[in-house]
Amino acid sequence: MGSEGPSMVTVHITGFKKFLGVAENPTETIVSNLKSYMEKKGLPKGLIIGSCSILETAGEGAVATLYKVLESALDDHADSSTTIGRVIWLHFGVNSGASRFAIENQAVNEATFRCPDELGWKPQRVPIVPSDGGISRTRESSLPTNEITKALSRLGYPVLTSDDAGRFVCNYVYYHSLRFAEQHGNKSLFVHFPLFLTINEDTQMRFAASLLEVIASLQL
DSSP states (O other): OOOSSOOEEEEEEEEEOOBTTBSSOHHHHHHHHHHHHHHHHOOOTTEEEEEEEEEOSOSGGGHHHHHHHHHHHHHHHHHOTTOOEEEEEEEEEEOTTOSSEEEEOEEESOBOOSSOOTTSOOOSSBOSSGGGOSTTOEEEOSSOHHHHHHHHHHTTOOEEEESOOOSSHHHHHHHHHHHHHHHHTOEEEEEEEOOTTTSOHHHHHHHHHHHHHHHHHSOO
16 A cells, blocks of 8 residues: 555756846746646656746845745645655756756856856855865766756757856756755756757747656656
8 A cells, every 4th residue: 555656756846037148038938837838738647846936046145045945845745645756856047158958967066156146146266055165066966867868869859968057056056956955865957958049949848848758757
């Protein structure tokens, strides 16, 4: 009793608002529309979308909001008898200079912002979590990033695995999320998206849906 069939995977997804140089962040549009898009398309078997949240494109000043998102996912998971299984935090961010999607393998404990974030913070060579040590410390996703990339590539998407999520807010959020996921026995993944001018919105929505299908197919 209670062990029939595979456990569910509950995915909590975040995107970002605009920031300097990017007036329209594609991940805000994708994440805002993904739940209804997947309801029409049909969710992959064994996967639940737990929440879709849009984060301020900011580091230190927005970290309290980030942790509310992460902790509420755990609270919802604990309160729901229908979401027994794994929790995955899936973070989407934009790389305005990219021509392909990037599955980010790791984050670095360094904040060196090329421009001020949306709350005016511009750190240089600052450890994201000082108690973790120096700025060379890295944390890796426990998800099989190369396997995910290969599966999406076979579906025809321009996608690569990356070991460099930058040093801006995307890396900042990913580092915190990887650390939090490790502490709670769950998983985290960051994916960089190009601008809609580079890859159109319809293709990017289909990519996000395919990513969820690939994640649902993993033996976690």
